[in-house]
Amino acid sequence: MTDILPYLLERAKDMENSLIQLIKAESPSTDKRLVDECGQVLASEYSRLVNGQIERINQLETGDCYRFTYGEGTEQILILGHFDTVWAQGALPIEKRAGKLYGPGAFDMKGGLVVTLFAIHALFANQVKGNRKIVFLATSDEEIGSRTSRALIETEARKSVCVLVPESSLPPNGDIKTARKxxxxxxxxxxxxxxxxxxxxxxxxxxxxxxxxxxxxxxxxxxxxxxxxxxxxxxxxxxxxxxxxxxxxxxxxxxxxxxxxxxxxxxxxxxxxxxxxxxxxxxxxxxxxYPLERTEQGVQLFWQFQKIAQKHGYSLQEGLSGGGSDGNFTAALGIPTIDGLGPVGDGAHARNEHVELANLPYRAALIAEFLAQNLHT
Ligand SMILES: [Zn+2]
Structure with missing residues (x-):
């Protein structure tokens, strides 16, 4: 599948619109009604782009979670994302300036959700299938410690050969995270x-x-x-x-x-x-x-991503994050986990939170090619 990047570059505007929709559906972790509304936007984007299986997992206090499946197989690759943010409704304006999109959750991690949606979409549209399935688990309470979704995350991770976390990347170059404290x-x-x-x-x-x-x-x-x-x-x-x-x-x-x-x-x-x-x-x-420790298995995943990036004409580095994510849970179970796969940007939890719009197709293509390479056992 060598033409995945051009395919996604043609959809840059669609990705931008999808991101704006998701950001507009503001979703502070503690407001179940708002988080549920954002989850619905995510689910309707998934059905528009992938037409795959959607399972809504009800939660009492926090927003409902979603389990999106693509393909079939007994083995699975897990993609883990959250659609809640740290921002109270109306706290941050949504603005586009100099190729950057600013807004609540743009970088942490609605940009990552969009690149995931389009990575799976690219596989779907190009009929790329294997004997493994992809499970995209979208949760609703990561920013408040994942109390209600942790068990769900761990259950899904135990069934997976590896876990990709499209959380915010490391600024300023978008390094991906092979370790987290x-x-x-x-x-x-x-x-x-x-x-x-x-x-x-x-x-x-x-x-x-x-x-x-x-x-x-x-x-x-x-x-x-x-x-x-x-x-x-x-x-x-x-x-x-x-x-x-x-x-x-x-x-x-x-x-x-x-x-x-x-x-x-x-x-x-x-x-x-x-x-x-x-x-x-x-x-x-x-x-x-617990930390996401830099392991041999994790580094091997990173090398695969690095090779794909090289093919797409840029260099990709690995790094360490001082912050935690749901990837810490899956890594602690011994499942190879790679994090920070979201688009290039900056300002997680800060007022300058933004993503570089031009990077969205590149990041989606990076994930799509990795998935394509790993869909077969
Ligand atoms: Zn996050």
Missing amino acids: GIADFTITVQGIPAHAGHDPKAGANAIEELALQIVDLRALNDHANGISLNVGRITGGTRVNVKAEFAQAEVDLRFMTKKQGEQIIKQIMHRTPYIAGTKITVTGGVNR
């Missing part, structure tokens, strides 16, 4: 003993002071050279300036490169010894997503 979250709560700040300076135990000392200790656990970083993103505590604080709390975000490294550092975070007599520390939380 793991993420853990913690809440550190300090219980102190309240006392008057002036009557007896030695009385009581100040929870804020204890927490401050703990935060300094946590800071020492940063090891940027080895990919470990901690962020204390929120603190609360105390009641009045003249009262020794009875309560203080911090929320901590940890990023790490390997499961082993994560487990070691989590142990250190969970077991805190107080400095100030009379205070008590409790730590809750743990791993949200």
Whole structure:
């Protein structure tokens, strides 16, 4: 199938329109009604472009998920995407400027959904089939931790030979992701003993002071050279300036490169010894997503993509992301996973979120050719 890129280049305008439709269907994760409406746009685009099998998976609190199937076979290739975004309705304008399309979810990851739709469309239109099927699982709560779709993702991944994740690529060149850091979250709560700040300076135990000392200790656990970083993103505590604080709390975000490294550092975070007599520390939380570790299998997938890119006249690189995705779940199950396959762009979760429109056909062709090459066992 050597003419897949020209076929998709001719459909650049159709891809742009499809993306605008998906972005206009704003879909903040926490608004089920809006996310459901966006899911319907995605499903109608799939039936327009592929005419394949569509299964709607009802969810109670979050948007309904979709399982789109192309082809037949006992083995399957999984493509994993989410159509919720971090943006409240109306928070960002939709604009086209200098070949870039700006808008909520343009880069994370409606651009990736569009290239997936058109990659499968290209196979369908050119009657490319094999003895494996393609399952495109579109979920609705990735931006809030995938609590309701995780089991679905893992069930589908276990049935798959590999997983492609068309999440946002690495700016500025659109490198694809062969590794992602793991993420853990913690809440550190300090219980102190309240006392008057002036009557007896030695009385009581100040929870804020204890927490401050703990935060300094946590800071020492940063090891940027080895990919470990901690962020204390929120603190609360105390009641009045003249009262020794009875309560203080911090929320901590940890990023790490390997499961082993994560487990070691989590142990250190969970077991805190107080400095100030009379205070008590409790730590809750743990791993949200294990890392997508750079594996031999993942790199082999990358090489296939790199070769296709070369054939299409550009060079493609691999990289590491500090953020997590649903690809972390599938990689943790040992299923070869490659991420960041979405179009070139920038600004995930930022006000300058955008994709490069001219790149859409290239990215769709990249995925389509990979699928074509792997549709046969
Ligand atoms: Zn995303």
